[in-house]
Amino acid sequence: SAVISQKPSRDICQRGTSLTIQCQVDSQVTMMFWYRQQPGQSLTLIATANQGSEATYESGFVIDKFPISRPNLTFSTLTVSNMSPEDSSIYLCSVGDGRYEQYFGPGTRLTVT
Amino acid sequence: GENVEQHPSTLSVQEGDSAVIKCTYSDSASNYFPWYKQELGKGPQLIIDIRSNVGEKKDQRIAVTLNKTAKHFSLHITETQPEDSAVYFCAAIVTDSWGKLQFGAGTQVVVTP
Numbered sequence: 001s002a003v004i005s006q007k008p009s010r011d012i013c014q015r016g017t018s019l020t021i022q023c024q025v026d027s028q029v030t031m032m033f034w035y036r037q038q039p040g041q042s043l044t045l046i047a048t049a050n051q052g053s054e055a056t057y058e059s060g061f062v063i064d065k066f067p068i069s070r071p072n073l074t075f076s077t078l079t080v081s082n083m084s085p086e087d088s089s090i091y092l093c094s095v096g097d098g099r100y101e102q103y104f105g106p107g108t109r110l111t112v113t
Numbered sequence: 114g115e116n117v118e119q120h121p122s123t124l125s126v127q128e129g130d131s132a133v134i135k136c137t138y139s140d141s142a143s144n145y146f147p148w149y150k151q152e153l154g155k156g157p158q159l160i161i162d163i164r165s166n167v168g169e170k171k172d173q174r175i176a177v178t179l180n181k182t183a184k185h186f187s188l189h190i191t192e193t194q195p196e197d198s199a200v201y202f203c204a205a206i207v208t209d210s211w212g213k214l215q216f217g218a219g220t221q222v223v224v225t226p
Contacts, residue, residue: 001159004156031211031212033212033213033214041218041219042202042216042217042218042219043157043202043214043216044216045213045214048211048212048213056211058213092156092157094214096212097212098211098212099145099206099212100145100162100164100206101147101159101162102147102159102212102214103159104149104156104157104158104159105156106155106156107155107156109154
């Protein structure tokens with residue numbers, strides 16, 4: 001399986017600011033995904049990051065709030081914009097072939113005050 | 114869309130006993146069913162999976178069974194150990210959904226010595 005790293009591992013941010021989370025994979029992957037895990041909850045897909053094209057967002061998530069970049073096959077970023085306390089969550093990236101196995105990074109723990 | 118239900122939400126077992134977690138899914142087009150283990154402060158770890166053309170799969174102390182007719186799949190952990198304590202998530206991928214994982218709500222497993 002691929003080795004996935006995320007930066008930062010955790011952060012505390014003020015309301016109204018933005019944070020960009022990085023996801024780096026040690027090998028080229030077809031699909032990269034971004035998930036949100038609210039405290040004590042399950043995982044919800046935010047968007048699929050497509051290399052060379054715009055990300056595909058799930059219902060309830062919009063590009064203005066969660067802009068995503070995927071400049072190459074090993075790297076993606078997720079920005080959480082104009083943050084509010086409700087954005088306090090764990091943000092996880094995952095990678096896969098789009099059909100079967102999907103592997104997750106360690107997550108970024110975000111607290112918004 | 115796909116909906117995955119997971120039971121129980123918490124499971125307490127004595128060390129050495131077996132643990133069973135059950136999930137049901139709604140979309141008959143789902144064809145891949147992974148199980149993830151998430152320890153505190155870490156990202157989800159893929160521990161076992163099953164594809165729709167297989168009824169059962171085993172890996173040492175863990176096994177997964179799939180009943181496509183009833184649309185349910187289960188995780189079985191035998192001879193539980195304290196290090197099995199974690200949150201376990203089932204998930205499903207629908208064919209041609211480009212890898213979108215639909216997660217169950219999670220099961221908190223506590224193994225007491």
